[in-house]
Amino acid sequence: MASTAAEIVAFLLTVCGWVLVSSTLPTDYWKVSTIDGTVITTATFWANLWKTCVTDSTGVSNCKDFPSMLALDGYIQACRGLMISAVCLGFFGSVFGLIGMKCTKVGGSDQTKAKIACLAGLIFILSGLCSMTGCSLYANRITSEFFDPSYIAQKYELGAALFIGWAGASLCIIGGSIFCFSIAENSKSPRRGYAYNGAASVMSSRTKVHSSVPDKTPPKHFDKNAYV
Template sequence: MASTSAEIIAFLLTISGWVLVSSTLPTDYWKVSTIDGTVITTATFWANLWKTCVTDSTGVSNCKDFPSMLALDGYIQACRGLMISAVCLGFFGAIFGLVGMKCTKVGGSDQTKAKIACLAGLIFILSGLCSMTSCSLYANRITSEFFDPSFVAQKRGYAYNGATSVMSSRTKVHNSVPDKTPPKHFDKNAYV
């Protein structure tokens, strides 16, 4: 009786692990980056294995699916493959685990069920290794890009041009010849 309850608990734990790995595959927020204004967050950039999106301060999101498998970075291709492998292996491991349990009537003799249960355990271990490798690879890439000072793709801050004093800007304005033509366009920082 104790071995049967242990098998059922182990089976339920492995099924719950498979469900959790399956639920992380379509999750949107694998990578999140924000641009903060002085008072509110002005933009949030987020990405997963399938698309990249931006959400502005009003809550409007604009998403772009990754266009081609060949145009993706290698680590995203590897993470996709590993996560899909983990889900597929977990599914087949659950089927073999159910057949290999002593309390089921399918699977033949006890020796055959023991071999099937051992195979199911091996498949679940491979599934877990695939999902852990995928998440670790993605997290390693995110942290290495974050701490790399030369990587600026998601670090959308503004370049610092140095401080200008009030006196130097006033002398430039007073020493220059005034232009009589109205401006044809406004700069990105102009307020009307």
């Protein structure tokens, strides 16, 4: 019962983490910067993995898509690949986790379901690591440019998408670890041994039968001259 509850908690954590990681791809604010001029003029610059935009005080946004994938910076290409890999791995991990749980009736025997659940936990851990690496790589570029005194271009700060990605990655790693530990505890649990007492019971029944049968040998009668 405890392992089943642990698997349910792990599945919920990993699915929530996968949803958060998936939501970071279309999120606008991966990096953001605000320029305040007068009381009326305010411009907000923001960018994500697909485009860069500027929004004025009236709420009108002017966006520009990245012109060519081959002309992009290396860190943006790496972040794209890592985040897409994290989403794909999370999808397959959800399918395997649903099949490998004890409360479901698909997946075969208990040993097969345990192997599938352990595989799902490893996939979720890998998905969380991909998301964590992608968000950290993007954040490292932002912070290095922000604290570089020789960098004279527009400086940005960390956007909301990075924190969502870190949170989703943490949930995936935690849930995947619970999956693996629950399977390890099940494999280490001692099995009850049952002694076969068939031979002893047969022997005891035979002795009872022999003891219950009366002795039918006739008594010996001795003559009075037997001891003479």
